Amino acid sequence: MVFINKILSFIFLFPIIGIFLISFCNPREKRLLKLLSLNFSCISFAGFLVLWAYFDKIETNFQFTQQFLISPLFNLNFSIGIDGISLFFLLLTTLLIPICILASWNSITSNLKEFLIAFLFLDFLLIGVFCSLDLLFFYVFFESILIPMFLIIGVWGSRERKMLASYYFFLYTLVGSVVMLLAIIYMFIQVGSTDYETLLICPFTMFEQKFLWLAFFFSFASKVPMMPFHLWLPEAHVEAPTSGSVLLAGILLKLGSYGFVRFSLPLFPNASFFFAPLVYTIVLGSVIYASFTAIRQTDFKRIIAYTSIAHMNLVVLGIFSFNVIGLEGAIFQSLSHGFVASALFLIIGVVYDRYKTRIVKYYGGLATVMPIYISVFLFFTVANIGFPGTSSFIGEFLIFIGSFKVNTEVTFLSAFSMVIGGGYSLWLFNRIAYGNLKIQYTKKFLDLSFREVVIFMPLFLGSLISGIYPNLFLSSIHASVFSLLELLYF
Structure with missing residues (x-):
């Protein structure tokens, strides 16, 4: 049972182990690089299936939780766990990453090693987004996704406008998220913690809820995307390689809807109704x-x-x-x-x-x-x-x-x-x-x-x-x- 309780941590670490091994491989050994990345992404999916098998359907609290102390001075802990809401977003992440690697098996020939590292790093970051129970670490994972995705579109894109599309994607989603960072800093100053479960029991005034809800809304709306924050999506899809488009549609667009369900509704209920x-x-x-x-x-x-x-x-x-x-x-x-x-x-x-x-x-x-x-x-x-x-x-x-x-x-x-x-x-x-x-x-x-x-x-x-x-x-x-x-x- 000790292994089962820590299965989420193992799923979280498998992509990093894959990146570590791939980084020592010869770039000319393309088949070895592909097999390593595919196997480690498949191991993450197998780990998810074990986690799903042991998931308690009637439990309302977070499951498979673990907490790591980062800074006692700032009351900062890295906490991970899942519930029924995040469970199937984790399914999409662990399923689509190996599919993307298989889809790129023959089409990506240049800088293959870096391409596979970018996908495994995305796997790590996306698992972090859907498992993080600390608002600050959620933001770190949420924003870090921009970096490998920017490279996937800009470097391995299929047409001449790929750099423009990657900047569209980066700037549209970054600008909205900067406002969310200011809101997180405000919440930390007011509450003294960014722990998700602590924030749930802290009542904010109606004015605070409206301000914070809007700050989060701009970030999540650009990820969905909702008008008028949608202009980056068609450009990014057209210029991205096939595996990049699969990842955009299959997982990255879910970051906005997940953010609304996980944060906007429970943390700011009155503002959500308003x-x-x-x-x-x-x-x-x-x-x-x-x-x-x-x-x-x-x-x-x-x-x-x-x-x-x-x-x-x-x-x-x-x-x-x-x-x-x-x-x-x-x-x-x-x-x-x-x-x-x-x-x-x-x-x-x-x-x-x-x-x-x-x-x-x-x-x-x-x-x-x-x-x-x-x-x-x-x-x-x-x-x-x-x-x-x-x-x-x-x-x-x-x-x-x-x-x-x-x-x-x-x-x-x-x-x-x-x-x-x-x-x-x-x-x-x-x-x-x-x-x-x-x-x-x-x-x-x-x-x-x-x-x-x-x-x-x-x-x-x-x-x-x-x-x-x-x-x-x-x-x-x-x-x-x-x-x-x-x-x-x-």
């Missing part, structure tokens, strides 16, 4: 804008990037419904989006690796020459539009039920915009799968390889199983959501 109309307005504008903008895009990645904006703003709508159904739907939809959006970017990467273009008009008729690829594409297209039997249907259904109890008009308009989303998803699939083969652009056709099938399989199973049997995931979320609502209302 600013709810503002959130509804921004969410509605973001969903409608992203849905209509996606229709007119010609680049494969830009279309999926704008769908991500729409889906993640729906998640925020569920969070600010302030009820069990909406909150559970938001967390579940975050997990679903991690499966589906990641798979869609991998689908784009498959054809880009073969034909070096993402312009939709250059493709057509692939159903006749790449049937396995088109079958996978069809499944994730219907999953993206929330087809019954897929995870997105469960997540969106719960969100709309939860938000309907709070604001009928916003729910109706958001649901209508998702119908538009279904239209452009099917339009995109139809353009790629059917029609005439564009042999003047793509002369040689190769279906999915065994490696690519292995990459898609866990995402396919995750979306299908959670769509058919959602209680597998929801049962672990119930207790933590009820505990969160107690903080909101009592």
